[in-house]
Amino acid sequence: MIEITDLHKSYVMGTNTLHVLKGIDFTVNEGELVAIMGSSGSGKSTLLNILGMLDEADQGTYTLDGTLIHNLNEKIAARYRNKFLGFVFQSFNLISYKNALENVAMPLYYQGVKRNERNEKAMHYLEKVGLAEWATHLPNELSGGQKQRVAIARALASEPKVLLADEPTGALDSTTSYEVMEIIQSINDEGKTILIVTHEDDIAHMCKRIVNLKDGIIIDDSIISQVRVKATSHV
Amino acid sequence: MFNIERWQEIFETIRKNKLRTFLTGLSVASGIFILVILLGFGQGMTNGVAKEFEEDAANRIVVWTGVTTVEHKGLNPGRFIELRNEDYDLLIKKYEDDLEFKSSVYRIWSGVATYKNESGSYRVEGVYPDYQFIENASLTAGRFLNYDDHNGYEKVIVIGHKVYKDLFGNKEAIGEQVQISGINFKVIGVYSDPGGEREESRIFLPLSTSQRVFNGGNKVRNMGFTLRPQATFQQAVQHSIAISNEIESFLKERHIVAPEDDSAIDSWNSLEEAKRYYDLMDMIKLFFWVVGICTIIAGVVGVSNIMLIIVKERTKEIGIRKAIGAQPWSIIGMILHESIFVTAIAGFLGLIFSMALLEVIGPNIEIDYIVNPSVNFNVAITTVFVLIIAGALAGFFPAWRAARIKPIEALREE
Ligand SMILES: Nc1ncnc2c1ncn2[C@@H]1O[C@H](COP(=O)(O)OP(=O)(O)OP(=O)(O)O)[C@@H](O)[C@H]1O
Ligand SMILES: [Mg+2]
Numbered sequence: 001m002i003e004i005t006d007l008h009k010s011y012v013m014g015t016n017t018l019h020v021l022k023g024i025d026f027t028v029n030e031g032e033l034v035a036i037m038g039s040s041g042s043g044k045s046t047l048l049n050i051l052g053m054l055d056e057a058d059q060g061t062y063t064l065d066g067t068l069i070h071n072l073n074e075k076i077a078a079r080y081r082n083k084f085l086g087f088v089f090q091s092f093n094l095i096s097y098k099n100a101l102e103n104v105a106m107p108l109y110y111q112g113v114k115r116n117e118r119n120e121k122a123m124h125y126l127e128k129v130g131l132a133e134w135a136t137h138l139p140n141e142l143s144g145g146q147k148q149r150v151a152i153a154r155a156l157a158s159e160p161k162v163l164l165a166d167e168p169t170g171a172l173d174s175t176t177s178y179e180v181m182e183i184i185q186s187i188n189d190e191g192k193t194i195l196i197v198t199h200e201d202d203i204a205h206m207c208k209r210i211v212n213l214k215d216g217i218i219i220d221d222s223i224i225s226q227v228r229v230k231a232t233s234h235v
Numbered sequence: 236m237f238n239i240e241r242w243q244e245i246f247e248t249i250r251k252n253k254l255r256t257f258l259t260g261l262s263v264a265s266g267i268f269i270l271v272i273l274l275g276f277g278q279g280m281t282n283g284v285a286k287e288f289e290e291d292a293a294n295r296i297v298v299w300t301g302v303t304t305v306e307h308k309g310l311n312p313g314r315f316i317e318l319r320n321e322d323y324d325l326l327i328k329k330y331e332d333d334l335e336f337k338s339s340v341y342r343i344w345s346g347v348a349t350y351k352n353e354s355g356s357y358r359v360e361g362v363y364p365d366y367q368f369i370e371n372a373s374l375t376a377g378r379f380l381n382y383d384d385h386n387g388y389e390k391v392i393v394i395g396h397k398v399y400k401d402l403f404g405n406k407e408a409i410g411e412q413v414q415i416s417g418i419n420f421k422v423i424g425v426y427s428d429p430g431g432e433r434e435e436s437r438i439f440l441p442l443s444t445s446q447r448v449f450n451g452g453n454k455v456r457n458m459g460f461t462l463r464p465q466a467t468f469q470q471a472v473q474h475s476i477a478i479s480n481e482i483e484s485f486l487k488e489r490h491i492v493a494p495e496d497d498s499a500i501d502s503w504n505s506l507e508e509a510k511r512y513y514d515l516m517d518m519i520k521l522f523f524w525v526v527g528i529c530t531i532i533a534g535v536v537g538v539s540n541i542m543l544i545i546v547k548e549r550t551k552e553i554g555i556r557k558a559i560g561a562q563p564w565s566i567i568g569m570i571l572h573e574s575i576f577v578t579a580i581a582g583f584l585g586l587i588f589s590m591a592l593l594e595v596i597g598p599n600i601e602i603d604y605i606v607n608p609s610v611n612f613n614v615a616i617t618t619v620f621v622l623i624i625a626g627a628l629a630g631f632f633p634a635w636r637a638a639r640i641k642p643i644e645a646l647r648e649e
Binding site for chain 1: 240243244247248251252551552554555556557558559560561562563564565638639641642643646
């Protein structure tokens, strides 16, 4: 599903260049649930942003679902993002003046889905994350965990091939973190490919594979036995 | 533009960001409002000044006499100079090509007019038929004096509207006999004058009749002329000044008056006066335009600022929208669409409101020099479009930039 080879990325700040990714080779198959770990500043977010086409690599190849991603102009990147990818951010990034349902429906608007169908689909995904009755609430009326579940519903709404999550539980306490992970596991069970950046060991162990970054290279990449989140009741 | 989904998205955004919308709208609407009111009052002043000149024909020359104050050619000061019919005859022959309408005036002081039980004191003047056009009088009933009246020494009068009201109320006046200083005159016409009541409380009769009936001999109190039109205002002013000076010196020479003795024989020409007013008017207009343009600039700057702030404030939202698949152009379009929509609605509201205000209060305003403030609709509507375009341009560049930066940078924005 994802295949990258010899990926490099540097940030230029004035006269200094900071070489962040120093040759990453990495493959993810369909249906995997991968945790990306590593100390702060090791380049996890940078890697995920490149995978998500929010940022561009300096060097190396990136193939997503058989499509070589290169020479991206914003227009094409926008189409790929909309078609292939779903994002979940640490800081949720919901649009503050739109309610939960409208936020979830946003990607569908950009896919050109008609209003009624959009709302129907969005409602379906809100149900999936257990927030159907919060549909008309604005983000600031939701708890952190609820916001993140709305963000997940939004990421799923466009039916992406890959879900990318940068520290989705970073702003949450452990109980709500587990609720979010439970949803992620259940989505993964349905076959969706998911990559999660995390600092937390327990979160990482709820995935099926852990990739460890250090100073811009992968120092460890191993399949683990997944810890299932106890089935807790939603909400 | 005609994408219903886009419109729905815009309306939702506007509805949910009422304060932002309100502030943008307010600055646009108030800018337009101030401008329209300003221009309206500029126009009002122009109208007011123009009205001052409607009273009489615009290119009028008047000559009159008084007492000499300077010794000249052995003649002592203190002589009373009187014009004669011969002066008039010579003048109109000499300046035949320059003068359009001309009349001598013989004035009867203390002209008490009586009709049945009503009476009043009015200016009674013997004039030539041309005098109607020199005074800009228009008839509301009957006719003005003609040369037959003049040649036949007819005892006929034309009375001003005020005189008619005083003496006749609303009754028919034409054909009635009015006594002036005990002598009967037949009313043949009633006139009105743009100069208002003061100008309408006069009674005109044939010059010949007045001189004969009131023992005027061939004396003339003053003379009024209008000049033939010239190609440009400048030429008209020059011509008017030249002719009035010539007439004045001609008469001074004939009556042995020192050239500088203006209290013995003096002339006045309305165009010289008019020029002063027109110059003043040009200044006033210029002033209002400068203020108006400053207002537009302030409005443009205000709208631009708001658009910059809006886009800045929305950078993160733009990043989010891009992360979930928005095309750059759809983002630029969204922002422009919204800004044009809001500025247009607000602009037209400001326009309608200010025009309505002018429409309602305008006709009721009649202070000196401000009459019926109103505004040129094309100017106002152009201003609205200028503001809309300015808002769109001001929104476009930051929107374009925001739509082009990498979504990850836009997302970092807080
Ligand atoms: N836009 C940028 N400009 C310059 N340097 C950057 C930029 N983004 C990241 N960096 C630098 O690149 C390095 C890697 O950043 P990155 O965000 O990928 O780390 P990370 O592994 O996600 O860290 P954390 O766990 O703190 O989120 C850091 O040293 C960071 O300072
Ligand atoms: Mg990070």
